[in-house]
Amino acid sequence: MSTTELFLIAMVIILGVPYLVWRVFRTDYWAPLVVVQILTGILLGPGVLGKVFPEYYSTVFAPPVIGALNGIAWWAVMAFVWIAGIELDPREVWRQRRECGTTAALALGVPMLAGCAAAFGLLAWRDGWMGPEAQTWQFVAGIGMACAVTALPILILLMNKLGMLREPLGQRVLRYASLDDLAIWAVLAILLLDWKRVGHQAAFLAVFAVASWGFRRLMARVTEDDRYYIGLVWLAACGYGADWCGLHFMVGAFLAGAVMERDWFTLSRLDQLRDNVLLVVMPVFFLSTGLRTNWNVGGAAVFVAAGILLVASVLGKLAGVGLAGKLLGWQRGDAWIIGWLLQTKALIMIIFVNVLLDKHMITSETFTALLLMAVASTMLTVPFVAPRLKLRGHG
Template structure:
């Protein structure tokens, strides 16, 4: 009697694909210079989505990625991305930014504001055509949301790339982290503004009030318990904050970031936190990448999506480099510094993809816009190391230069 394949077995087949395919492409193709494993995983997620695999082999796609399998993958992906955003919040060091507040605020402000302005221009142009704005999106939400997506810097991926370039612990690397950290806070603040639901404003005010009071109790508790207990309490705190934010009409990712940003990184052993971030990226974030790929759409047609992605890429890249070069002139940086810093800060990848996922969840953008943003993020990240590495080779003295 033939065996009827179960949802569990289909889920495990999907997990084999998720981990095996991108690894083989990355390792056998030796893509690490221009496409780290995390980028290959994102691209693989797109290829495995309905727009590529689903269009070429619809029977196989529908056989493996059933509704139950996708639901199971989404549950893993939600927890993965909450952990990732939470860790990013913990690792923000705003104290260093405050010590160098003039330089940091000027650079971070221009590095965020200029590409956002350029991105808003592209978003406004996209509104002239049907199919880009989501059914629940207001015009200003779409324009500001897409504009901010162009301004995002992917702090966790930036850390990985600077480790690869061997500048993370150098003065220039620490400066770039300061700029990216300030932008990270601004990004989540703008996202919270975009997601404000005036029909549920009472819930949102209640969440903010309860969260503020809970932070006081939570912080006092964390300094009084041993580190081994802090990990467990912090995970409970993460889930509770994510629930509260989602219940209030914001989004669970906003709650996850807030849960992390109010925590002090020195509460935890640095090596253990680095190991946790590495393991989250290794063990469960690939599921999020596939889940993201399954949400891509080509309803506008492949050509239109690629044109929009190219326009968004030019807007974010031109805006980021222009903003950082203007900051360099104001602050009288050495020749070449602005170019290196600008190219590193234009790295998108994970944080922008997370940001775009939220906009899609809230139906502010359509799957076509989401796909264009995803392609822009991948291209942005793939450009970083090939553009920065030669510049650093020619300008090694930059690495030892402080703020």
């Protein structure tokens, strides 16, 4: 068969299998379609399908097909992160800065410390977790941040399903998650600092600052339709600049969106764009993510590591949010709901650890453990939050 035919077979699998699983088994309560797509990507990867049906796997997912899928996945995830940057609203966070700052700091800091402790435990347990290009502090900080991440886009999706997105509690959670989202990309930029290329990185940031000023002035003068086209060109240019200087194209994609104003766009159209990206091209990213899963360090060890990281993430997040609730005098039960909502990790955390894997700071085994942890923590969110919301009269 030709590469085109194999590519289309792969696309049928990528789009069809998770949809059928999601619809037939009605998994939406505990596993939204996004989570099912990620799990399907893992099952279609070399760790499962490649082991059970190696000839079929090597035929359908041949190197030319993988190359084509990777190109789509890169652009899909860049567009998704760009939209996430646009949706940040730092002005509202600033208005509620005491509450948001305290909550975000504890909700991010405590699980990050727990994750760092888990990372030290993994290093003491056995070799095979830290990538060849990482220093110990980079590996530990990267694992710690992976345990602390909240996926803002998936959080929005889940809160919308729970009927609380536009309610006061939902808006509070969005402000906390938005501030943590900024911190995630700041930490990633620090992890990727390369002293051999620091001159290139400083030059990129300087040019980016000047170009952002001109870009913002231009965007303020054009129509909304033009803003989308110009914004996509801006996205590609920022991604190239960030990757050229060693910061990774994903950092550039986030910066490209972060300097844009959400008010430049009709909210419904921006939501539609995000939904279309999720529908049309992000499943390819999930598949390419699954193709990176690996069990070579030993299947049992990967699952044990995933369990350790999950415990560190969940307990750290609940402890941090609980402490914030006590300091700020929240209503009884708020800390439990907010703590579980902020557990959602799929997508942003997966993007984060993809960058760490690309930069050889973690091994594919660590990546697999983190991926399993991200999926599990996201699947726990709705089952723990929905009953508590019903007791409070929601849903």
